[in-house]
Amino acid sequence: MPQQVIQIPRLNDYPSDFEKLFTIWNQVNDYNLDVRFDFSRCGFLRPNAVAFLGGLARLVESRMGKVVFDWSTLRESWVKTTVRQNGFAAVFGDLAAPRDGNSIPYREDRNLDMNGIMDYLTYNWIGKGWVYVSDRLRDAVAGRMWEIYSNAFEHSDTGIGVYSCGQHFPEQDTLVLSVVDFGQGIPAKIRNFVGNDPRAPGLPADACLRWAFKRGKSTCTEGVARGLGLDLLKEFVQLNGGKLEVYSNEGYVIVDKNGERYENRRISFEGTIVHITLRCDEKLYQFSDEAESSV
Amino acid sequence: MKLSIKDTIGPRCIIKEDGQKTFTEICDPLKQGETVTLDFYGVSQFATPFFNFAIGQLLNYIPETDVRSLLHYENLNETGKSVVERVIENAAKQHADKQYRDIVEEILTKQAKESD
Numbered sequence: 001m002p003q004q005v006i007q008i009p010r011l012n013d014y015p016s017d018f019e020k021l022f023t024i025w026n027q028v029n030d031y032n033l034d035v036r037f038d039f040s041r042c043g044f045l046r047p048n049a050v051a052f053l054g055g056l057a058r059l060v061e062s063r064m065g066k067v068v069f070d071w072s073t074l075r076e077s078w079v080k081t082t083v084r085q086n087g088f089a090a091v092f093g094d095l096a097a098p099r100d101g102n103s104i105p106y107r108e109d110r111n112l113d114m115n116g117i118m119d120y121l122t123y124n125w126i127g128k129g130w131v132y133v134s135d136r137l138r139d140a141v142a143g144r145m146w147e148i149y150s151n152a153f154e155h156s157d158t159g160i161g162v163y164s165c166g167q168h169f170p171e172q173d174t175l176v177l178s179v180v181d182f183g184q185g186i187p188a189k190i191r192n193f194v195g196n197d198p199r200a201p202g203l204p205a206d207a208c209l210r211w212a213f214k215r216g217k218s219t220c221t222e223g224v225a226r227g228l229g230l231d232l233l234k235e236f237v238q239l240n241g242g243k244l245e246v247y248s249n250e251g252y253v254i255v256d257k258n259g260e261r262y263e264n265r266r267i268s269f270e271g272t273i274v275h276i277t278l279r280c281d282e283k284l285y286q287f288s289d290e291a292e293s294s295v
Numbered sequence: 296m297k298l299s300i301k302d303t304i305g306p307r308c309i310i311k312e313d314g315q316k317t318f319t320e321i322c323d324p325l326k327q328g329e330t331v332t333l334d335f336y337g338v339s340q341f342a343t344p345f346f347n348f349a350i351g352q353l354l355n356y357i358p359e360t361d362v363r364s365l366l367h368y369e370n371l372n373e374t375g376k377s378v379v380e381r382v383i384e385n386a387a388k389q390h391a392d393k394q395y396r397d398i399v400e401e402i403l404t405k406q407a408k409e410s411d
Binding site for chain 1: 388
């Protein structure tokens with residue numbers, strides 16, 4: 001069986017870094033392919049890359065390939081510490097690297113595990129102590145984030161589950177969460193949904209995302225009104241002054257204090273990444289009845 | 296009729312299956328004009344899938360005015376109230392739009408407007 005060696009580059013969370021991830025996806029998007037990930041050129045690895053690479057490894061495995069993360073090639077101490085602390089290294093074979101329990105863990109969900117995911121969001125992510133929040137607000141924020149997982153499981157038709165990782169960056173005072181699925185992607189889902197229309201295959205990805213991000217829009221056919229999850233999430237992120245980015249197929253949307261922008265990117269992949277960056281300023285984490293500033 | 300959500304569902308009202316369970320309990324009494332109170336004591340986390348199925352779905356069977364007048368909430372915090380309100384508004388709108396759509400037309404029209 002052929003083995004593909006993938007050099008993991010320095011991976012931050014700019015659009016160009018996501019394009020590097022999608023290039024890697026294109027390199028391993030095959031059946032019966034063995035993959036070895038080499039870290040010798042990796043000087044930085046953000047949680048979006050951790051979640052993506054973890055999910056990608058499971059995707060390769062689900063297609064009868066073998067995956068090796070070659071930890072012996074990892075020399076950059078910041079990256080080494082990060083993947084050990086979040087448990088990613090231990091999940092993928094670095095037995096010398098147990099989690100130290102003081103970071104936001106890398107997480108794999110094959111099924112929609114309500115309590116597991118909500119505990120993760122409530123206690124390991126927003127409620128971990130990076131920012132002081134009341135229990136009530138902590139619960140409200142976790143409920144908003146739940147919508148991401150709920151959408152991923154309900155709409156993506158992911159066969160291998162959902163992968164996530166977060167991190168607190170003290171210098172920027174931001175809290176990040178990335179949730180990745182390798183399902184069909186939002187534009188593809190919409191094109192399939194309206195597949196009997198001859199114009200469906202030509203619907204641009206950015207236009208599909210713009211439609212999906214409008215309140216009340218959903219491809220669900222159960223006769224129950226839907227399509228509020230992304231809307232509530234958008235509102236929350238804008239109030240927080242943070243950033244919500246979604247990459248899905250070749251489509252990209254960013255929601256931040258400047259509004260919403262939709263684009264078609266150069267490189268596509270099958271799946272969806274939701275990447276959220278929240279500001280940790282405590283003034284932003286109060287209900288209107290808790291203080292003058294509010295979320 | 297009064298229903299303790301904590302007893303029937305638990306402290307997290309977030310998944311559609313639990314919403315469906317609640318809907319099944321309350322739909323018939325509401326259809327018959329009975330007042331129903333949902334008691335959220337001990338429930339702290341909310342998300343739209345639960346309320347879409349528990350309450351939004353009621354609007355397929357019962358007029359919005361009846362849902363608003365017959366269905367009452369106790370111990371529902373502000374977060375929960377805001378989600379319920381959004382869900383009812385959304386369900387009422389989609390019900391009025393009556394499967395609203397030629398989605399393709401909608402997407403292409405919106406795209407044309409944005410690029411003007």
